[in-house]
Amino acid sequence: MDVELVVAVTQVLAALAVAIALIFSWRQARVMEASFTDLQESRSRQQLYEAHRYLDEIRDEIEHMLSLDKKEFSDWNEKDKAAVYIVCARFHIVGILVLESHFPERLISYAWYYSIPRCSEILGPWPCS
Secondary structure, three states: OOOHHHHHHHHHHHHHHHHHHHHHHHHHHHHHHHHHHHHHHHHHHHHHHHHHHHHHHHHHHHHHOOOOOOOOHOOOOHHHHHHHHHHHHHHHHHHHHHHHOOHHHHHHHHHOOOHHHHHHHOOOOOOOO
């Protein structure tokens, strides 16, 4: 057998082996990318669920706060102020999470489209310090 033929066959086989390895690596990278994307979407949905649950836990306080709409700030009692404090604290945390892009603003605004702006209007006289 000719040495040149052996070298040529070896080079062809080596090139085929490299090509097959590259194809497998590329396919594995695509599978890993899809898995990572699924994980990110799942984590995002879980965070949105947690934020919604976090706000839903204070639904009574939100309703109490909404009932303060026409009540003068000077007439607010301790129960009113406690409800307002809890609502403000929760909305503040969720607002930070939205600003940090941990979940989409649009989804929070769809779920709380009425409560957030109404609470903001009622909080006009609330001292922020």
